[in-house]
Amino acid sequence: MLAPQAIDECRSKGVTVSASTTDQLPVVVVGAGPIGLAAAAHLIGRDIEPLVLEAGPSAAGAVRAWAHVRLFSSWAEVTDPAAEKLLAPTGWVRPDGAAYPTGGDWVERYLQPLADVLGDKVRYGATVTGVARAGRDRVVDSGREEQPFTVHIRTADGIEERLTARAVIDASGTWSTPGPAGANGLPALGERAAADRISYHVPDLKDPTVRARYAGRRTAVVGSGASAFTALALLADLAEEEGDGTHAVWILRRGITGSTYGGGEADQLPARGALGLRAKAAVEGGHASAVTGFRTEAVAREGDRLVLVAEDGRRLDPVDEVVVLTGFRPDLSFLGELRLGLDDRLQAPTALAPLIDPNVHSCGTVYPHGVTELSHPEKDVYLVGMKSYGRAPTFLAMTGYEQVRSVAAALAGDREAAERVELTLPETGVCGGAGLFDDPDAAQGGSGGGCCAAPTTPLISIGAPASSGGC
Template sequence: MIQSLPNPRNLIQPQANVFRPSNAASTTPQVTREDQCCGEPQPTTISPTTDAQPLPVGGDRQSLPIAIIGAGPIGLAAAANLVERDQNFILLEAGPRIAASIWEWRHVRLFTPWSYLVDPASKRILQSNDSWNEPNADEVPFAKELVQRYLEPLASDNRIASRLSLNRQVTSISRDGHDRMRDGTRNDAPFLIVAETPDGPCRFFARAVIDASGTWTTPNPMGAGGVEADGERQFQTHIRYGMPDVLGCDRNRYADKRVLVVGSGHSATGVVLSLVELANEAPETMIAWAVRRTNPAKLWGGGQADEIEARGALGTRVKAAVDDGKATLLTGFSIGAINEHPDGLEVFDVHGVSQVIVDEIIVAAGSRPNLNMLRELRLELDASTEATKPLGPLIDPNQHSCGSVPPHGAKELTHPERGFYLAGMKSYGRAPTFLMRTGYEQVRSIAAELSGDHEAARKVELTLPSTGVCSTDLANQEQGDSCKITSSCETNVSIETSNRCEANG
């Protein structure tokens, strides 16, 4: 039976078994996210450093800096640990500001309090600066606050700011003079890092690399089987990935529109509930929710039996929204194609059956690591998660929750390519069980290893509660200034409804 979204414009209902292939190019796009709110990200106030110098002829590889890719929470924590160990490093950030990816979802309230969000080495550096106003450890911040109250003050410390370069989009990491196939003096060769900049390509040399670039900019596509749906590339102007600011700066895009949400995780659930809230104010807003699973029971969570009250309430609320007809749930829906329709976008399943016609699509189906930039390196990745191979079994989401992942450090993050480490969210590949505290411990251990303190690198100590810190709070709706939504092992999203479009530096 075909399920279709009710049409406020009396649109002709989609017909079964109508498959019209898209004219879009068949190549898989490199999907990127536009800024989530009010135009381009505001430029950081941090003064960037000058670019690293080329390796001098006959230069000593050990005199080269350690390169950190990504100036988010984990990359900055790596920098803080290297500062404490008096190590030379460079910090390359792809965006025009530090934590550029987090800034895209700055309207989100994190689920975890400040006590879980501040790296110990970073805290020591900040406390050495009398101007830092340390947040209350028990408060739960918005992502915007994480950047403004913690990450920007940290990046402003001259010991880090003097080594930071913005607008450096790394496109390739390799061994200088050695492609993937060549042995020779591979382990003695420095790393060569190529980055795109506003002035053209730039090259950096490093003795070691910590890739903490995250996964935010490579979201999973909406098509079944991990590939883009036919037409997904063609209709990008009507598709958003992740968590748009539905109740704030993106309101006009979705108000009184027919919106399809794709994904079965807590981020998707949160987006659905935000749209339901929007529909209370813009009554022609209509919501369809596409999930591949045929049994929706897991979507509702544990309800009152859930150990995490807010997470249980999330499932209860979204079930009520579906039961009350505020959102149309399309189960067993694996998307195969999108085609243009005279009054919107027509979405087909993998069998060519037209399922729904909508105006806008939000894909909240997780993300994956960008491995293209690492093609010339010798890596060993877990076959299913794309995490570092020794780490894969430790973080398998089928076996572990966020809090049950065993402590790990440089040893578990080592690759055949000596001196190269994946850290942070990217080290987990596709697994959603990453916690910021885990990433902080990773880079503490890596910094110790690269400093020659092997004993400290091996002594990995991390204690996490088994529940309660893995979820994001997207939809625990409040009357007034926020609409929250809870999510498991993801980023907690709490959407502010006022003062959302101001420029924050």
């Protein structure tokens, strides 16, 4: 194989780099999380050299950040078959498929071992700062598809480097770009100034320092998905353990309906259904109070406390802390010189967006998809994993594993396998979104893409074995 450095040296000497030479370059995978590592495993299974670039010092940095949170999917649903094949010769023992790991378990018993098996195919401390066609900016058409990609990185030491790749798979996720409290998608007035009292991730209440921050205090939880359920359940536990003074104020942009707490006992992922029921118990038990139809416009200081102000002028009683769990969004800043086809609402690939749009679909109607839906005007660039969903919720690991299986097949020239997709997706139980679904009155009436339909487990078969996973 011709190394990227050798390709660059050839170009610097004026030597032509042919398409056949480009095919010998590695496929750069951005992000060593669950889907990025699975992408590398599938590429290896297709005899394609991967190079995984991870900004952090170890694999699965985002998962490590929520190591204290238990997944609502079992072990059987969060390991990838191609990755297991790589792990098997090392003596790796597959965890009990019926057990539910925490994020920390997932890292320790599967993700880091997988990264270790990949060895020098994973490079740590490498932040991708830009991707482009070699010698072609976004405007230039001539000879574009014949050129490899140039990937700009910054090392942990601050050194800039350039790598060359035949294709780019962006599995960098969305963890680093959480949504704000502001209902219009931008930070609320005063939100940045109150950053010392606002968190955008589920707090780890087992950490003594973090626990002291919330014990005996009023905490506003902004959001309506699984993360918000988790925070409410944890704060309710804290209230029972610490006694009076610990209370959560749950901020909802819409009204409370039968679907507010998810699928409950009807959820095809039982642990997720139980999580919604725990959140419901927190409200009914008096450990949390719900404020509905509240669209945050401002965060005001009142002494040492914060006051949330809605668009309609309502002001809530002061709280000590705010936990904002309004979802995540993709960071597209380093892809600006590529020709991406993205939906103007979800920031997901154009062909994928209609299949996952929460304005249209109820929870269980996500359809199978692979390389066709993930393709862009820029050939051989793919956004996969959570990043492929843009701002849409309810992504499952199984979806990402199937995505990278399909992409790897396409890069190997096996279009039949790439287009052959089979997924068994459980009823998602929890939806979110904007449009009518986010409107309190519409939610009460059950219109506008509400959630959820009668529990089903749709099997959509186009001839390939089903992949498993979910988180």
